[in-house]
Amino acid sequence: MIFRQLYDAQSSTYTYLLGCPESREAILIDPVYEQFNRDAALLRELGLRVRYTLDTHVHADHVTAAWKLKQNLGADIALSARYAIPEVDIALGDGDVLSFGNHSVTALHTPGHTVGCMCFVTRDRDRVFTGDALLIRAAGRTDFQGGDVHSMWRSIREVLFALPDTCLVYPGHDYNGRTVSTIGEEKRFNPRIGGDAREEDFVGYMNNLGLPHPRLLDIAVPANLHCGKPAFDAAAPEPAWAPIVTSFAGVPELEPDWIARHLDDVMLLDVRTPAEFNGDLGHVDSATLIPLDELRDRLEEVPRDKPVTVICQSGKRSAMAVQILQKAGVERVANSSGGMLQWVRLGLPHRTR
Numbered sequence: 001m002i003f004r005q006l007y008d009a010q011s012s013t014y015t016y017l018l019g020c021p022e023s024r025e026a027i028l029i030d031p032v033y034e035q036f037n038r039d040a041a042l043l044r045e046l047g048l049r050v051r052y053t054l055d056t057h058v059h060a061d062h063v064t065a066a067w068k069l070k071q072n073l074g075a076d077i078a079l080s081a082r083y084a085i086p087e088v089d090i091a092l093g094d095g096d097v098l099s100f101g102n103h104s105v106t107a108l109h110t111p112g113h114t115v116g117c118m119c120f121v122t123r124d125r126d127r128v129f130t131g132d133a134l135l136i137r138a139a140g141r142t143d144f145q146g147g148d149v150h151s152m153w154r155s156i157r158e159v160l161f162a163l164p165d166t167c168l169v170y171p172g173h174d175y176n177g178r179t180v181s182t183i184g185e186e187k188r189f190n191p192r193i194g195g196d197a198r199e200e201d202f203v204g205y206m207n208n209l210g211l212p213h214p215r216l217l218d219i220a221v222p223a224n225l226h227c228g229k230p231a232f233d234a235a236a237p238e239p240a241w242a243p244i245v246t247s248f249a250g251v252p253e254l255e256p257d258w259i260a261r262h263l264d265d266v267m268l269l270d271v272r273t274p275a276e277f278n279g280d281l282g283h284v285d286s287a288t289l290i291p292l293d294e295l296r297d298r299l300e301e302v303p304r305d306k307p308v309t310v311i312c313q314s315g316k317r318s319a320m321a322v323q324i325l326q327k328a329g330v331e332r333v334a335n336s337s338g339g340m341l342q343w344v345r346l347g348l349p350h351r352t353r
């Protein structure tokens with residue numbers, strides 16, 4: 001199985017990508033709205049089609065990307081039936097199975113943090129995605145959103161701790177840089193609910209956490225009750241000047257044939273050396289040459305009133321140039337995908353010696 005653990009630093013949220021190497025079908029667990037471009041780029045680069053998004057629960061600390069992934073990539077939205085949310089495509093009950101190619105996950109009803117919390121366990125029971133139920137050496141808070149500490153006790157002790165000891169535990173969050181644990185490890189070492197803990201010990205611990213309310217509570221919960229659908233659809237802040245695709249590395253890229261058709265409207269900045277500019281690959285007639293090494297000192301030569309596209313030999317140095325220009329406040333900037341090598345390969349107009 002293809003597996004990636006992704007991280008949103010703002011909310012300390014883990015998003016999980018699971019994919020089938022044969023069918024190329026994938027699922028995303030707990031995707032974050034602001035990370036849509038990152039996740040879409042990873043799916044594209046790995047050649048995967050996202051079939052479902054699964055949220056472990058209605059989150060209070062970040063907005064889900066479920067709706068955005070549905071709108072843009074056609075992923076069906078799966079969430080516990082307990083929340084009765086109309087935007088949900090697949091209202092999950094305990095034991096429901098979601099397949100992606102030759103793989104699947106089973107939903108486990110594990111209330112406590114909220115009434116509708118679910119964990120997702122892989123078919124081989126070798127990985128469980130625990131959301132905000134069982135955390136690494138901790139457990140999700142139970143003091144708001146219909147939380148209930150006694151339900152949490154039962155969910156962890158009776159449902160999650162019944163999984164094999166070797167089953168890897170992937171939580172929804174970690175605030176201390178821990179990425180993975182196992183059921184056996186948490187049974188022994190979880191300071192809230194592991195070892196010899198009894199229900200009254202757990203209740204006493206959880207009722208005295210004294211946590212502040214999440215910063216985004218008032219924004220995240222209402223948005224997540226509509227699967228992350230923005231209140232104002234029209235306010236899509238995507239770069240509109242060109243069909244930009246942002247890579248998983250975070251670089252805005254354009255196909256060279258688009259640039260070739262729009263050379264009157266954009267600046268084409270070539271950041272190779274003069275020797276390369278006048279060398280075998282040649283250069284585009286209207287290109288402006290500023291070698292990468294000089295770019296930081298010659299920023300005033302880059303216009304602010306038209307978009308900038310950047311090219312080099314293979315697209316690597318120009319990606320660095322894009323970052324330099326972005327840092328300098330150039331907002332409309334993109335990398336020419338594949339550089340001059342791709343430009344020439346596509347037979348686009350250029351001049352050689």
Ligand SMILES: [Fe+2]
Pocket residue numbers: 057058059060061113132140
């Ligand atoms: Fe949560």
